[in-house]
């Protein structure tokens with residue numbers, strides 16, 4: 193551990209207690225980060241990782257009482273720059289375009305020097321975002337812009353709270369490369385989170401927190417998949433790292449074929465009940481004349497293709513819950529989702545994967561009827577099977593919601609009540625009833641809300657304001673609201689964001705119970721290891 197003169201940040205016996213809290217959020221923190229070092233602090237949700245970030249960045253002064261010692265070394269540029277844990281709050285709201293957003297931190301610091309916008313974006317593999325409007329970016333693209341903006345400050349210490357949120361694995365690796373270059377120039381990095389990923393794996397040391405106290409320090413190789421899983425589990429931390437494929441493993445079948453027989457079988461525990469011909473495929477017949485399948489962008493990005501089908505042998509299709517017939521979505525003159533044919537059976541979980549900006553959220557929004565007029569949606573979305581199938585296209589979102597319930601990438605945008613319980617109580621109207629039945633129905637709904645609060649781990653927070661929840665808890669709340677609608681199909685956009693190990697297990701239990709009761713799920717995720725474990729099939733969007 194770096195001490196004394198070379199240290200950029202030193203915490204000795206440091207602690208912090210929020211004004212309204214009975215117990216300290218942090219206590220007994222001894223940590224020194226030297227020039228060129230990167231330390232990861234991991235722990236379960238509520239263990240104090242975000243508080244430690246804010247303390248290190250000097251952002252807690254008004255909110256409680258600090259104890260112990262904290263020293264930051266002076267730096268020629270900004271002493272410290274921090275990325276917070278809420279991906280949707282990263283963009284300032286003060287600018288409309290990517291380039292201006294990247295110049296803003298330097299300008300706000302009173303520095304008039306020219307900012308290398310192109311270089312900052314290119315370092316994160318995001319050169320394509322130059323000149324784009326901020327309100328037309330995907331969640332991960334926004335995260336990349338926020339990260340690129342921080343790097344323009346060239347601070348002595350970079351504090352990153354869950355920087356991998358919303359980033360695809362390639363972006364996480366590129367961010368790791370940018371951090372390595374920053375460290376080579378003498379910069380120091382403190383990262384924190386509830387998940388172990390490519391970034392924490394590249395740290396010099398990993399410190400585990402438990403109830404605000406440091407409990408163990410290890411070198412990242414001790415946490416490698418799958419050997420390190422038990423150690424991470426003992427500290428309530430989830431790992432998104434994929435188990436490396438041995439060099440001798442068989443090469444999987446090509447992904448691009450629309451021929452079902454060419455889809456790599458990746459094995460499965462329970463056979464899904466889907467149509468044997470229901471493997472999601474690019475529908476060549478649905479491609480408009482003159483337009484190639486895939487998004488018409490110069491960087492050769494997305495193309496729809498089947499990723500994997502876990503069926504060892506395909507059983508008959510008893511209940512098709514959702515069918516897409518040539519669904520395609522274009523925005524701003526570009527094809528975002530190429531024509532897609534897909535049938536989803538009762539009991540099935542489909543994971544949609546793909547790089548940042550590949551179109552995953554757009555697909556879910558298209559199914560839910562939540563795209564604005566600027567989006568050109570073609571093709572059909574049907575819920576139900578055969579003659580009973582109900583076409584959803586043309587129906588407004590509120591009329592689709594009872595059939596396909598959508599949980600968006602940004603949970604804050606779906607919350608409006610003053611308390612967690614209030615949010616659930618208003619999530620779905622009571623069924624049509626006679627006045628005499630009202631009291632009984634209300635009591636049943638209250639019991640249902642209590643049960644959901646327990647299942648989603650929110651019972652102790654029932655009276656909290658939704659804005660006071662962590663991002664992962666807000667998502668939990670929106671999932672609970674969606675379940676109250678009793679939909680046939682759940683559409684979950686990045687449900688794993690920011691979850692620790694217990695919260696991941698809770699999510700799995702909720703999904704399993706939903707599909708075992710006859711529902712179907714489409715979810716998006718950048719956690720490819722988890723997608724492989726939870727989903728019956730995966731669909732990759734983009735290149």
Ligand SMILES: Nc1ncnc2c1ncn2[C@@H]1O[C@H](COP(=O)(O)OP(=O)(O)OP(=O)(O)O)[C@@H](O)[C@H]1O
Nearest residue numbers: 328329330331332333523548549550551552553554
């Ligand atoms: N209103 C809009 N107008 C034009 N393009 C848009 C608009 N909204 C999103 N896009 C673009 O559509 C593409 C797909 O966005 P989408 O949010 O679906 O991606 P995603 O796969 O969910 O990405 P992420 O993994 O980062 O969440 C992106 O390139 C995005 O910039």
